[in-house]
Amino acid sequence: MKTIEELKAFYDSTLKNDLISLEDERKKIVNKVVLLNILCGLGIGLCAVLFFIFSFFVLIVGIPVIILWIILYSKITKGYVSSFKDKVIYRIIKFIDDNLNYKPNNCISMQTYMSSKIFRRNPDRYTGDDLVYGKLGKTDLVFSEIHSEYKTQSRSSNGTTQTHWHTIFKGLFFIATFNKKFKGETYVLPDVAQKMFGNLLGNLFQSWNKGRGELIKMEDPDFEKVFVVYGNDQIEARYILSTSLMKRILDYKNKTNKQIFLSFLQNQIFVAISYTKNLFEPRLFKTLLDFNMIREYYEDLLTAVSIVDELNLNTRIWG
């Protein structure tokens, strides 16, 4: 892995020139957006005044103003987002490793996401972007940002139905070929029950989680505190989760300080890393010429890419 100093050198020598021209573009767009906001604000203000004269007029003018704002805003910023991704994110990915490829508008398919069986609820809305894929050493990997949600509907007192969206998972979804062959299914999930209810009750709740196979108690007490393991073959689960891999997973979790979910199926490892923010998106109202921002994009990308090294997936000595 490359150091932050190397990233800084790369930033100063190559990235900065492109960023300067992109920064000009950003400033122009900010001006346009400010103008758009003023115009739309005036429109809405006018509506508010007219509201006192005839109330339904608001609907006729107000809603089109909002729709117009959305359309114009995305039109103004669209070109910028894609050139930002081409010039900044793509370059950082290539800086991390030349064998990695990038498709800003694609994401891991919903079928693949469901086939990991980490999240078993069928999403009603599934979105994502920033697909990165390639081969590092002997390991094929692919990851992207995804956001899956389900909806609930409630009826309010005046009879209108309201739709609420709830997040199932938002963050990075990572898939790689695993370095050992196996047939069954093994899941490593954050240990919510044990943390909330303590050992005795927690264990009881864990063992009720049917459908993922049996609860498998691991020997590593530190690992057990943070994770819970399910699988349909406990010897195979222990074959996959060797003592060293358990330690590596725990270290990785402590390093990233994110909630992580893992599943091992079809000779692959699936890792879901929770994030609350939108990843790899430009921030319109912040200057681009800031190394710390570039560093943040780099570190978010590295969170996924480094799994290969952190979990030692390139060691392939097993038949």
Added chain:
Amino acid sequence: MYIIIAIIGIPVFFLLMFFIIMYNTLVGKKNQVQNVYGSIDALLKKRYDLIPNLVSTVKTYMKHEREVLTQITELRAKAVSGSLSEQEKMQLDSKMGKLLGGIMVAVENYPDLKANQNFLHLQSTLNEVEEQISAARRAYNAAVTDYNNSVEMFPTNIVAGMIGYKRKAVFEIDESERKNINVNKLFNE
């Protein structure tokens, strides 16, 4: 009359239920230990099946390890003959592990052998089996710990005492084997 039956009957009924549940838990845990022990046995057999192939591949290259190879073959013959107690099996297995580890280290001195496709395949299969054996041992230790807890903890210990269940021993890795693992690690990384 009914009241007396109820006063005596209800506690007896609950005691009986209590006994049945404890008893079944203990039997379940004992069987779990046996079940995992069976898996270790199957994996050890898988390893023994690999040995004739390994010995014949390695023999043509290795000049100084003839004696070790003969020893391995003898041990294997003893192991598959069947008439061994659990204790003897474990001892044999640990000896075998040591000898095989030694061979894998000695391979480093034979570049030709390291390039042999057949050998490479055998080596990775052996690595896989070794890793599986170690996983099965950990599973066995987990099952034994679970069983031992039941045998010693209240209230299952009462029933365990009545039916004569005793603590079982966990697998322990002896010092020399630990060293072997370290050497292996050195080559793998």
